[in-house]
Amino acid sequence: MPDGQLRIAMLSAHSCPLGTLGAKDTGGMSVFIVELARQLGEKGHLVDVYTRVHDPQDRQSYELGQNARLIHLRAGEDEQVHKLAVYSYLPDFACNLENYRKSNDLNYDLVYSHYWLSGWVGEYAKQWWGVPHIITFHTLGAVKNSLGIGEDEPELRIATERDLTGSCHHIIASTEQEKEELIRHYGASPEKMSVVPCGVNLELFQPVNKEMAKRELGFQDSKIILFVGRIEPLKGIEQLLRAVPYLKNHEGLRLVIIGGDERTRHEIEELQKLATELHIEDSVTFLGLIKQERLPYFYSAADVCVIPSYYESFGLVALESLACGTPVVATDVGDFRNIIHQGETGYVIVSNEPVALAEKIDLLLSRSNPDIEFARSIRNSVSSYSWSNVAEAIVREFRPVLANYCLSVI
Ligand code: UDP
Secondary structure, eight states, rough: OOOOOOOEEEOOOOOOOOSSBBTTTTTTHHHHHHHHHHHHHHTTTTEEEEEEOTTTOOSSSSETTTTTTEEEOOOOOOSSSGGGGGGGGGHHHHHHHHHHHHTTOOOSSEEEEEEHHHHHHHHHHHHHHHHOOOEOOOOOHHHHHHHTOOOOHHHHHHHHHHHHHSSHHHHHHHHSSHHHHHHHHOOOOGEEEEEEEOOOOTTOOOOOOOHHHHHHOOOOTTOOOEEOOOOSSGOOHHHHHHHGGGGOOOOOEEEEEEEGGGGGHHHHHHHHHHHHHOOOOEEEEEEEEGGGGGGHHHHHHHEEEEOOOOOOOSOOHHHHHTTTTTEEEEOOOOOOHHSSSSSSTEEEESSHHHHHHHHHHHEEESSSSOHHHHHHHHHHHHTTTTTTHHHHHHHHHHHHHHHHHHHHOO
């Protein structure tokens, strides 16, 4: 094995990172796993991402990039199941992981789990393989429950997350806030945690001329407010809809909502109903899922991107919009306080109250002719957030964990 090269098993048991983005359970975490695996592979590490088969058409193995593969393992039924139901398939997943590893003569230096369900499997892998187990939780059940919005997370998740914070070797959080939440809710030890912010694909997300992008999308002569993300109560979309009537002074205003699939049809219908009640239905367009490759056009066409969330583990959409040169208005969650430069590249507001959202959106919509210089300076503000930098930072966190692990087993 070349010097310094790591053999990494990444686990994504509950959802396939190659699944359609913006659907019910596939968003930022999937992007994180795929982009990170590719960058680690490019840096010469060997990465296998293990996930659950969810479609009978799935091939067993896919190349994600140089040195990086995605491997589907059979566990339970093939079709989409509710995230929680995956829990009962985890023993199957763990056994199939071990069978695959043995029959392909694979060895790993560490196991890196994503989300609590994978963490459960990672604990077995760490014992069977004699390697350290590192976790990124992405979201925390206890924090979601403390907000009281949307479905309650079950005690099973809370208990598993608490156990994992105690038993794993290291936790990589995406924000300082997540680190504090892990300490507050689960008593996690600060010594075994580090914070590595997420990244953005700076090659894909680039500014396109605003007028050209608007024309391309059929939004010429409109001022565009953009929302991109999974459609779920924690995203606070209804608060954004309630902000629109306060912006009547802007002619040709259009709120474009991207995200959501068949499984979130009910939520979309509820939002459409609310738009009608607010008499703004003619100014709101629901576009459903849009492939990431097309999103730079939407971010570039937008005059402002809004993230009115009650909770975010990080908030990739903000980085993507800024990388395309479009300012962001967001609530003070995730990493927005660090990503958005107040008054320069957008605004971070205390809560998603409609009046507060409208006030900041209005400021950005009222800018006379935002020029290419403005877009460029916004993009420059996130130029250090490449996935390549994230991969390097994560390997820097892996190394001492591995060294301590080796010392502990001598
Ligand atoms: N996304 C997409 N198409 C859509 C909706 C969302 O590609 O129709 C992607 C978006 O580009 C982003 C991710 O889904 O990379 C959402 O990540 P974020 O961290 O903002 O939210 P999360 O899903 O983690 O709550």
